[in-house]
Amino acid sequence: MAGQTIGRKIWAISDGHIPSWSHGPEPEMTSHESLSILNASPVVAHVELNVYFSDRDPAGPYRITVDPYRTLHVRCNDLSDPEPIPKGVDYSVVLQSNTPVVVQHTRLDSRQSQNALISTIAFSD
Amino acid sequence: MAGQTIGRKIWAISDGHIPSWSHGPEPEMTSHESLSILNASPVVAHVELNVYFSDRDPAGPYRITVDPYRTLHVRCNDLSDPEPIPKGVDYSVVLQSNTPVVVQHTRLDSRQSQNALISTIAFSD
Amino acid sequence: MAGQTIGRKIWAISDGHIPSWSHGPEPEMTSHESLSILNASPVVAHVELNVYFSDRDPAGPYRITVDPYRTLHVRCNDLSDPEPIPKGVDYSVVLQSNTPVVVQHTRLDSRQSQNALISTIAFSD
Amino acid sequence: MAGQTIGRKIWAISDGHIPSWSHGPEPEMTSHESLSILNASPVVAHVELNVYFSDRDPAGPYRITVDPYRTLHVRCNDLSDPEPIPKGVDYSVVLQSNTPVVVQHTRLDSRQSQNALISTIAFSD
Numbered sequence: 001m002a003g004q005t006i007g008r009k010i011w012a013i014s015d016g017h018i019p020s021w022s023h024g025p026e027p028e029m030t031s032h033e034s035l036s037i038l039n040a041s042p043v044v045a046h047v048e049l050n051v052y053f054s055d056r057d058p059a060g061p062y063r064i065t066v067d068p069y070r071t072l073h074v075r076c077n078d079l080s081d082p083e084p085i086p087k088g089v090d091y092s093v094v095l096q097s098n099t100p101v102v103v104q105h106t107r108l109d110s111r112q113s114q115n116a117l118i119s120t121i122a123f124s125d
Numbered sequence: 126m127a128g129q130t131i132g133r134k135i136w137a138i139s140d141g142h143i144p145s146w147s148h149g150p151e152p153e154m155t156s157h158e159s160l161s162i163l164n165a166s167p168v169v170a171h172v173e174l175n176v177y178f179s180d181r182d183p184a185g186p187y188r189i190t191v192d193p194y195r196t197l198h199v200r201c202n203d204l205s206d207p208e209p210i211p212k213g214v215d216y217s218v219v220l221q222s223n224t225p226v227v228v229q230h231t232r233l234d235s236r237q238s239q240n241a242l243i244s245t246i247a248f249s250d
Numbered sequence: 251m252a253g254q255t256i257g258r259k260i261w262a263i264s265d266g267h268i269p270s271w272s273h274g275p276e277p278e279m280t281s282h283e284s285l286s287i288l289n290a291s292p293v294v295a296h297v298e299l300n301v302y303f304s305d306r307d308p309a310g311p312y313r314i315t316v317d318p319y320r321t322l323h324v325r326c327n328d329l330s331d332p333e334p335i336p337k338g339v340d341y342s343v344v345l346q347s348n349t350p351v352v353v354q355h356t357r358l359d360s361r362q363s364q365n366a367l368i369s370t371i372a373f374s375d
Numbered sequence: 376m377a378g379q380t381i382g383r384k385i386w387a388i389s390d391g392h393i394p395s396w397s398h399g400p401e402p403e404m405t406s407h408e409s410l411s412i413l414n415a416s417p418v419v420a421h422v423e424l425n426v427y428f429s430d431r432d433p434a435g436p437y438r439i440t441v442d443p444y445r446t447l448h449v450r451c452n453d454l455s456d457p458e459p460i461p462k463g464v465d466y467s468v469v470l471q472s473n474t475p476v477v478v479q480h481t482r483l484d485s486r487q488s489q490n491a492l493i494s495t496i497a498f499s500d
């Protein structure tokens with residue numbers, strides 16, 4: 001596998017929004033957003049997230065590490081350092097990594113009794 | 126952060142359609158389409174939208190500004206100058222910006238009691 | 251607008267599938283797949299579709315024209331020449347155009363009482 | 376058609392997750408993930424999948440062949456050699472092919488009575 005890396009070092013998601021309420025069994029059906037980060041490279045991925053808002057300065061960096069040949073699914077609801085991401089607020093995320101990774105963004109919106117699920121490969125230059 | 130810009134200057138969404146009716150609590154669950162525009166650059170983004178239809182000349186330009194290091198979520202339902210985008214009609218959008226931005230397109234369709242949510246990174250050359 | 255074209259000349263969608271039944275008011279809530287084709291160029295787009303299956307030779311070409319500065323939303327359910335696309339069968343589509351276009355693929359699946367909606371920008375080399 | 380190939384040789388999906396339970400008529404409404412692989416090239420596609428996890432070494436390679444001018448929709452639930460992909464666990468997938476293919480990833484999540492459907496074009500460098 002070594003040498004067969006795939007991915008990019010910088011990624012962005014513009015449509016971030018953690019729904020402000022939920023419906024259904026916890027924690028699987030709690031409204032949330034997650035970032036799936038695949039590190040198919042042979043080195044540890046040191047990932048920095050910066051979060052952009054509509055009416056204030058960006059928050060961050062949030063620091064995440066992903067081991068070699070591993071994937072990590074991060075719930076944005078759980079990010080707390082340097083500060084939690086508020087619910088019900090629009091935001092965007094930029095990720096930077098020292099090694100190529102692949103990033104996908106998923107939202108489960110269970111505000112109504114019907115859960116809605118969206119998922120997109122993040123944008124990379 | 127300055128210097129760490131990400132994005133492109135021209136974007137397109139071909140599958141535009143504001144659903145013609147809604148179901149659920151207003152305004153969060155109103156059927157709508159939105160464009161999420163991230164400006165991670167150090168300068169103001171001046172964005173122009175042109176809207177294409179199946180049976181008439183394009184409308185626009187609609188002008189939007191996004192401050193440096195900010196994100197803006199625009200509801201297409203709210204665009205009114207030079208003219209509102211009609212509901213229940215297929216359309217496409219082309220965005221042009223003076224500085225690199227990242228654009229994502231989201232639709233909440235609450236025509237049936239079950240809301241459907243789609244979101245895609247827009248196309249960029 | 252002329253000169254500000256955006257898009258590519260060849261596109262592919264691998265995950266095609268017209269659901270075999272529907273639930274909800276016709277025709278808006280009929281299970282279907284559609285292709286949204288934006289032609290932001292100053293010339294007529296002559297588009298050819300070829301449809302690939304798992305167990306037989308490809309069908310096509312299906313021929314579609316999109317006027318300059320227009321968008322066209324084609325329901326795959328309605329394609330009939332040279333032959334209709336069967337429901338409940340997996341297929342893929344390759345589109346080729348003489349002028350750059352932007353293609354998005356959308357499926358409304360209303361087989362259960364809850365409609366599911368997916369939409370993706372097609373793949374382009 | 377020959378000569379009109381489209382696609383890439385390496386693809387990745389970071390957000391893999393086979394839901395652990397289902398709701399609705401089998402097998403159409405069983406929670407599952409699928410990979411749609413279009414081979415529009417004139418040669419047989421020999422595809423290798425490697426599956427990455429959060430807490431163990433990757434599994435694979437899984438070997439799939441797609442005939443020339445054919446599409447194949449693989450249910451991840453059905454992969455068994457060298458080992459099945461566990462349900463309810465986060466994973467990522469990297470696909471490598473000897474000839475250009477187009478890959479799309481779809482999940483039907485029918486854990487609640489309302490089915491949720493997501494689909495994305497996989498990432499390719």
